[in-house]
Amino acid sequence: MTAIIEVNHLHKSYAGLRVVDDISIHIKRGECYGLLGPNGAGKSTTLRLLLGLTDPDGGTVRLLNHDVPHFAREARLRIGVVPQIDNLDPDFTVEENLLVYGRYFGMSEKEIKSRIPMLLEFSNLTSKRSAMVPTLSGGMKRRLSLARALVNDPDIIFLDEPTTGLDPQARHLIWQRLRELTSQGKTLLLTTHFMEEAERLCHRLAILDHGRMIAEDTPRDMIKHNIEPQVVEVFGDQVAEWATAHAAKFSQRHEISGETAFCYVQDAQPLVAHLQAHAALRYMHRPANLEDVFIKLTGREMRD
Amino acid sequence: MKSQFFAMPELSMRFLPVWKRHLLVWWKVAIPSILGHLADPLIYMLGLGFGLGTLIPEMGGTSYLLFLAGGTLCYSTMNSASFEALYSGFSRMHHQRTWDAILNTPITLDDIVLSEILWAATKSVMSGLAVLLVIWILGMSHTLLSLWTIPLALLIGLCFSAIGLIMTALAPSYDFFMYYFTLVITPMMMLSGVFFPVDQLPGVLQSVSALLPLTHAIDLARPLLIGNIPHNIMLHLIVLAVYSLAGFYLSLILFRHRLSK
Numbered sequence: 150m151t152a153i154i155e156v157n158h159l160h161k162s163y164a165g166l167r168v169v170d171d172i173s174i175h176i177k178r179g180e181c182y183g184l185l186g187p188n189g190a191g192k193s194t195t196l197r198l199l200l201g202l203t204d205p206d207g208g209t210v211r212l213l214n215h216d217v218p219h220f221a222r223e224a225r226l227r228i229g230v231v232p233q234i235d236n237l238d239p240d241f242t243v244e245e246n247l248l249v250y251g252r253y254f255g256m257s258e259k260e261i262k263s264r265i266p267m268l269l270e271f272s273n274l275t276s277k278r279s280a281m282v283p284t285l286s287g288g289m290k291r292r293l294s295l296a297r298a299l300v301n302d303p304d305i306i307f308l309d310e311p312t313t314g315l316d317p318q319a320r321h322l323i324w325q326r327l328r329e330l331t332s333q334g335k336t337l338l339l340t341t342h343f344m345e346e347a348e349r350l351c352h353r354l355a356i357l358d359h360g361r362m363i364a365e366d367t368p369r370d371m372i373k374h375n376i377e378p379q380v381v382e383v384f385g386d387q388v389a390e391w392a393t394a395h396a397a398k399f400s401q402r403h404e405i406s407g408e409t410a411f412c413y414v415q416d417a418q419p420l421v422a423h424l425q426a427h428a429a430l431r432y433m434h435r436p437a438n439l440e441d442v443f444i445k446l447t448g449r450e451m452r453d
Numbered sequence: 454m455k456s457q458f459f460a461m462p463e464l465s466m467r468f469l470p471v472w473k474r475h476l477l478v479w480w481k482v483a484i485p486s487i488l489g490h491l492a493d494p495l496i497y498m499l500g501l502g503f504g505l506g507t508l509i510p511e512m513g514g515t516s517y518l519l520f521l522a523g524g525t526l527c528y529s530t531m532n533s534a535s536f537e538a539l540y541s542g543f544s545r546m547h548h549q550r551t552w553d554a555i556l557n558t559p560i561t562l563d564d565i566v567l568s569e570i571l572w573a574a575t576k577s578v579m580s581g582l583a584v585l586l587v588i589w590i591l592g593m594s595h596t597l598l599s600l601w602t603i604p605l606a607l608l609i610g611l612c613f614s615a616i617g618l619i620m621t622a623l624a625p626s627y628d629f630f631m632y633y634f635t636l637v638i639t640p641m642m643m644l645s646g647v648f649f650p651v652d653q654l655p656g657v658l659q660s661v662s663a664l665l666p667l668t669h670a671i672d673l674a675r676p677l678l679i680g681n682i683p684h685n686i687m688l689h690l691i692v693l694a695v696y697s698l699a700g701f702y703l704s705l706i707l708f709r710h711r712l713s714k
Contacts, residue, residue: 163714200556200557202557202712203713204455204457204713222561223559225557225558226559228557230557236549236550236553237554238478238549238551238554239549240478240481241477241478245477249470249473249474249477250554252470252473253470253471253555253558253559253560254558254559255470255559301558
């Protein structure tokens with residue numbers, strides 16, 4: 150099957166800084182694809198380039214067989230966008246937001262109104278249809294942003310950090326809705342820095358750092374190919390001394406971050422047995438996850 | 454700046470759903486808005502007109518109240534468009550991110566800027582109608598020629614919203630607009646013959662005045678309210694049209710630059 154989103158060797162620089170550096174992405178219909186990366190990795194700029202809102206310095210973008218940016222308008226007709234920062238119309242009710250937004254796609258009033266009950270139900274906002282936007286909770290606003298992105302019944306949905314700032318209940322509801330969308334055959338492209346979100350939702354994902362794609366795989370294979378399968382986190386007052394003396398003996402790789410030593414191992418049993426003899430140290434043994442891969446590939450230092 | 458920022462505006466009817474959005478927002482505050490449009494000129498004309506009018510029985514060959522009416526009509530329509538294009542426009546572009554939301558749909562920046570200009574001009578027409586209503590209610594003007602001030606209000610609105618949007622495109626924050634109002638709008642009011650005839654000004658300032666769009670607007674509005682056909686109609690219309698088109702194009706270039714980041 151051919152790709153519905155086709156990005157080849159995309160480049161973009163701002164003031165000499167390569168924000169997007171040779172990125173290629175191919176996404177099939179019905180796929181949920183995640184773009185992961187620290188702040189400033191180029192995730193949002195990539196989305197802007199895909200929408201044709203900014204022109205690339207090099208490379209090509211094809212969405213639904215439309216060349217972007219030249220035919221970006223035609224492509225956007227079939228795309229829905231959930232932005233990172235809410236930009237709902239604060240002067241309008243929930244329902245008016247959907248109505249006004251539908252008109253931007255050239256839809257008739259009748260056509261939009263026939264979709265509104267379904268959109269409200271999908272976003273659990275039926276009882277809030279006449280509520281003004283400023284009275285909504287953060288989770289409701291996000292859901293309204295999602296409903297608004299679906300008003301034109303898009304084939305592709307871009308979601309820029311869709312659950313940032315939400316409580317766990319609100320986040321789970323969004324996840325559930327996104328899974329429903331992929332099962333309906335919608336193609337999702339989402340950026341996030343919640344590893345759990347990426348692991349649960351995405352069929353495939355890419356890790357971006359400094360504008361470059363440094364890994365691309367299914368969540369399971371991403372972990373399998375990039376990191377030892379087991380992690381033992383060791384914490385306690387003497388963890389630094391312990392790590393210097395023993396960590397290398399039991400683990401393939403280890404890192405110390407604050408009061409915790411992260412030991413990455415093929416087989417955790419010898420290390421666990423050793424730690425059981427050290428009462429002063431506490432530990433936690435778990436399988437490696439996407440966050441471990443992410444930290445390994447992008448480093449532990451802060452990005453602002 | 455890149456060459457594509459200078460491309461000619463691409464005009465289409467896609468501005469209409471954006472214009473309708475602005476109308477729906479306005480509709481929710483229609484009553485205070487209409488009261489404002491009516492009260493402002495009423496206070497000016499009654500206050501200045503009756504106050505100064507008793508001291509100055511006649512100006513420019515007519516009663517001072519009617520002289521002031523032409524100036525007030527242009528000045529009110531100018532202000533309506535300017536406030537809308539600057540404060541409300543900046544809010545939609547920057548603060549509320551309304552433009553960002555719209556740009557994710559098939560609507561383009563060219564469509565948005567056109568909708569801003571046409572909406573601000575719509576506010577000018579509302580304001581012009583309100584002033585005309587006050588003029589009629591006070592029984593100051595009895596001529597059907599005064600109806601021509603409605604299309605004129607539209608043109609004044611287009612002109613000042615287009616110029617105002619240049620400021621919006623450059624503004625880092627709302628405070629920036631103070632420069633425009635104190636350094637451009639207020640001096641223009643003094644130089645364009647709102648309160649007294651331009652020929653009272655020193656020669657140099659009269660030459661400056663001849664370049665200002667408000668002067669040309671007033672030169673059209675004042676005779677129309679008195680019941681005379683204005684002189685040099687084409688010249689005045691061309692000046693206002695040139696300011697409108699140049700403002701639209703320049704603001705669009707600046708917005709393209711600003712929003713490409």
